[in-house]
Amino acid sequence: MKKLKISIIGAGNVAFHLARIFSEKGMRPFQILARNTEHHEEMIAFASKLITKTEELEPCDIFFLTVNDDAVSALASQIKLKNTLIVHTSGSLAGNAAASAENKCGVFYPLQTFSKQRYPDFNEIPVFIQAEDQESMLLLKQLASQITSHVHHSDDRMRKLLHLAAVFVSNFSHALYLLSEDFLKKESVPFEYLHPLIKETALKAISSDLNKSQTGPARRNDKKTLESHLSLLEQHPEKQEIYRLITRYILNKYHPDSYE
Ligand SMILES: NC(=O)c1ccc[n+]([C@@H]2O[C@H](COP(=O)([O-])OP(=O)(O)OC[C@H]3O[C@@H](n4cnc5c(N)ncnc54)[C@H](OP(=O)(O)O)[C@@H]3O)[C@@H](O)[C@H]2O)c1
Structure with a gap:
């Protein structure tokens, strides 16, 4: 060359x-x-x-x-x-x-x-x-x-779709880290306790079936836990709205019958 x-x-x-x-x-x-x-x-x-x-x-x-x-x-x-x-x-x-x-x-x-x-x-x-x-x-x-x-x-469409997906997996994940750090900081709880979880979540996403490896209260349809999280976010309406939206996405995917 x-x-x-x-x-x-x-x-x-x-x-x-x-x-x-x-x-x-x-x-x-x-x-x-x-x-x-x-x-x-x-x-x-x-x-x-x-x-x-x-x-x-x-x-x-x-x-x-x-x-x-x-x-x-x-x-x-x-x-x-x-x-x-x-x-x-x-x-x-x-x-x-x-x-x-x-x-x-x-x-x-x-x-x-x-x-x-x-x-x-x-x-x-x-x-x-x-x-x-x-x-x-x-x-x-x-x-x-x-x-x-x-x-x-x-081509343009493929690149735009990849960029859109990149915004979800990277920029939005990062914003969720920031959001979590923010409310933990207010209560003097170190964000560092979540580091192993962040690493494992990323490794799991690239090494196993995404559909099978989703966990959490919305995946299990644990309604009381979902409600208690929402009440903890009572003073943070923006964060509560984000929690509701993503919870709704997971419930709709895994428990469509109980989804309102
Ligand atoms: N960051 C990423 O993760 C990433 C990944 C893949 C692709 N991209 C793409 O790569 C491009 C650059 O992104 P970036 O993240 O590197 O942006 P960035 O860190 O914000 O840097 C943009 C640079 O462009 C300069 N600039 C803006 N307008 C200009 C002008 N009229 N004349 C001369 N210089 C100008 C800025 O100068 P000043 O410092 O003087 O403002 C700055 O140095 C974008 O198209 C982005 O979509 C970004």
Whole structure:
């Protein structure tokens, strides 16, 4: 594979991890655009050059637009270079969101939750690629194969469905951890007591039949326990509503006859 010139636009979570893994694999990005110079220090180890404006961009083989979904289209049209490939990393934007008259566009979606504090094993992360022509697709495939063993072709619908599922399993689970920590903290009960449960729940979800391994008062239809939990949440109407909603989902699935 010829040595590719890579550019990354953005300096957030995904930018950081892509720049890090490309550097580790001997494909150090040529330039990173971080509009806020506060991010330059943490990104400088991963790039030959740091810039702040699109006008300073130099030609490259591929540009990664690792920015907020809402900024992708406008930024793609600000890249005043020709015959290059511009990809976004979003789960939900259309495959042609980074389209412009002068360049080709595509998608490079790594399905993982990224934050700068944690370094997930990239080799385990599925990367979903899309491009408007065969040549670009080949380039994305070669590039993705350097950093992970799990490269998949996708289309817009498949990627959007995966992203939606990812919001449920990751972002919503995380919000439920936060919610639990919040009411435990108020009563000075350490959240850490739940750590083994959190780990086991995640391991169970990927190693056993999901349908068979659901547990809890709603699964058993223990009505008195459900009521006592709801009364404990009397002073927290938002949390009570979330409890009711998820309980209703489980009851409907496992005890449809007793479901009102
Ligand atoms: N985080 C994840 O777990 C994850 C996983 C897979 C895919 N993605 C996708 O990856 C993309 C980036 O997500 P992220 O989590 O890395 O976001 P993020 O941490 O919020 O970072 C976004 C970056 O984009 C920059 N930015 C926004 N608008 C810009 C503009 N007009 N010009 C230049 N820079 C701009 C921000 O700059 P400032 O710092 O100056 O605001 C920031 O550096 C999104 O499309 C997201 O859907 C995220």
